[in-house]
Amino acid sequence: MDLAMRPEDVAFRDEVRAFLDEQLTDDLKAHAKLTPGILADHDLRVEWLKRLHKRGWSAPSWPKEYGGPGWNVMQRFIWSSECAAAGAPLGSNMGLSMVGPTLMGHGTPEQRAKYLPRILSGEDWWCQGYSEPGSGSDLASLQCRAVADGDDYVINGTKLWTTGAHIANKMFCLVRTDPKAKPQEGISFILIDEFPAPGIKIEPIITLAGDHEVNQVFFDDARVPRANLVGAENNGWTVAKYLLEFERGGAAHGANLRNSINRLKAIATTERDDGERLIDDPAFRRKIDETDVEVTAVEFTEHRIMSQLSNGQNPGAAASMIKLRGADTNQRITELCVEAIGYYAAPHVLEARNWGSNVAPVGPEHALMVMPKYLNTRATTIYGGSNEVQHNIMAKLVLGL
Ligand SMILES: Cc1cc2nc3c(=O)[nH]c(=O)nc-3n(C[C@H](O)[C@H](O)[C@H](O)COP(=O)(O)OP(=O)(O)OC[C@H]3O[C@@H](n4cnc5c(N)ncnc54)[C@H](O)[C@@H]3O)c2cc1C
Structure with a gap:
């Protein structure tokens, strides 16, 4: 190559x-x-x-x-x-990366004309209402129910882990429109363009790091026009699968990892309180070098995928491979960062993380975001398809199991 x-x-x-x-x-x-x-x-x-x-x-x-x-x-x-x-x-930005491309593929001309320009300009921010309690990896088991009533659907149920629902003004959602059909065949894809609205409640979920990124959303007789369906009624699984291809591709894993490992090296190169530098400790240096090799492997895999895509080829299982290795390596780097700052990982100074805050962090400035990043990256092996699900995909595509 x-x-x-x-x-x-x-x-x-x-x-x-x-x-x-x-x-x-x-x-x-x-x-x-x-x-x-x-x-x-x-x-x-x-x-x-x-x-x-x-x-x-x-x-x-x-x-x-x-x-x-x-x-x-x-x-x-x-x-x-x-x-x-x-x-x-x-x-x-789920408008740009998910619902926009989905509307291009499956939306009506009216839906495209209405929503796409507002995504581009930032007037609309979308959130993704797929997962529910008990329905994540096994998404087809979702239970949130939509019943036709005149020109509307009446929606009842709940969505879980909804990233950014608290700052969104629109949601794209999977709902069950035919409970008697096979799981994949009774689902519809609908746009909730008044969000929140009467009958919709958003409850925050605060993560271990103290951040508000995800939510649980409750629907209690919420009304949504039937015209907001994308694709035909009960054909939402096809639309959802199309969208998931966008969710699983497109990230610059290599560049983000290179950034993170450079941050780790900068921390390890800084003198500690005892005047020593961790980079001079051969055992720690070895851990950095081993992880650096992993980052390089992700970068090269990404180049390979780019080269295949540029030639019109399908990278197949490589997309799962890179999601998996990218997430694992990211977690490893944040673990080493925690190790590198030692006891400064313990103080939790949430106020110091607000933009423009005059609250000083405890310890060196570079320590402030280390623990929040460590905690936050625990989720990278879950969302967008968990590690185990990626392993299953690779077992099927590569090993034919
Ligand atoms: C930070 C974060 C943000 C998220 N944002 C959104 C969002 O905006 N919108 C949205 O709809 N969802 C979102 N999710 C939900 C996410 O898609 C699900 O958490 C994910 O699909 C896993 O589903 P689950 O949580 O129900 O776990 P489960 O599917 O119950 O999995 C539990 C465990 O079992 C394993 N497992 C499950 N099935 C198999 C199998 N067949 N073979 C082997 N192992 C298996 C899993 O790997 C996992 O370890 C988010 C999740 C997180 C953590």
């Missing part, structure tokens, strides 16, 4: 770097550093999206006809890698 970039890719990378130099201010970067997981502070995401929208770059994977930049696979990879390397706000 030839890893050298083509001249046009180098030119594009330089254009991206120039844009990031100009638009990604020190303030934005400092604010973004306070993100423990994949979801930056909402104000920050809105500010960053506005800047991207002005340049026509808010939806890197969208085709031109829907307002995207029309970038090819390699350009999208360069974009996300450069953003990660520069410390741009992480923007898990």
Whole structure:
């Protein structure tokens, strides 16, 4: 495999770097550093999206006809890698990455015209109502019920782990419309475009790190127009599977991991209170080096996938492989960061993590986000398809089991 970039890719990378130099201010970067997981502070995401929208770059994977930049696979990879390397706000934006592409594939022309521009501009923020208590990996067992009543559906049930429901004004949701059919055949995909509304209650779930990212959403006779179905009634499983392909691909695992391991090296290179540097301890140095090899392996796998996609090939099980290794390696790096800061991992100074806060962290500044990141990354091996589910996919696709 030839890893050298083509001249046009180098030119594009330089254009991206120039844009990031100009638009990604020190303030934005400092604010973004306070993100423990994949979801930056909402104000920050809105500010960053506005800047991207002005340049026509808010939806890197969208085709031109829907307002995207029309970038090819390699350009999208360069974009996300450069953003990660520069410390741009992480923007898990389910409108851009999930429901937008789904509407392009399965929505009506009216639905596309209504929703896509508002996703691009940041007027609408979407959340994903799939999982329920007892229905995560086994999503087809979901129970949230929608019963037709005149021009509406009446929805009753609950959705769990709904990322960003508290800042969203729209939800895309899987509901059971035919309880008598086989599990996959009685599900519909519906857009809840008044969110929250009467009959919809959002309860926060505060994570171990003290962050509010996920929620439980309760539906109690909530009414949603039947015209908001995407695809036909009871055909939601097909729409959902289409959407999941977007959820499982597209992240710049390599660049994000390279960032994290560089952060680990910076911590280990800093003098501790006893005047020693952890990087000089051969045992710890070895742990860093071993993890660095893992990061390099993820980077190369990603290059291989990019090369296959650019040639119109399907990477198959490699998408699961990279999700799995990316998540494991990410967790490993955050564990080593905790080891590296020692007792400074213990203080929990939530206020110091608010942007513009005058509360000082306990210990060196680099220690502030180490424990929150460690705790937050425990979820990376669960969401977007757990490790065990990825193993099952690989067993089937690679080993034919
Ligand atoms: C931080 C976070 C954010 C999330 N955001 C959203 C969101 O925005 N919207 C949304 O709809 N959902 C969201 N989820 C839910 C997520 O998709 C589910 O948690 C995930 O699919 C796992 O489902 P579960 O929690 O029901 O666990 P289960 O499916 O019950 O799994 C429990 C354990 O059993 C294992 N297991 C399950 N099935 C198998 C199998 N067939 N073979 C082997 N092992 C198996 C799993 O790997 C896991 O270890 C989020 C979850 C987290 C943690």
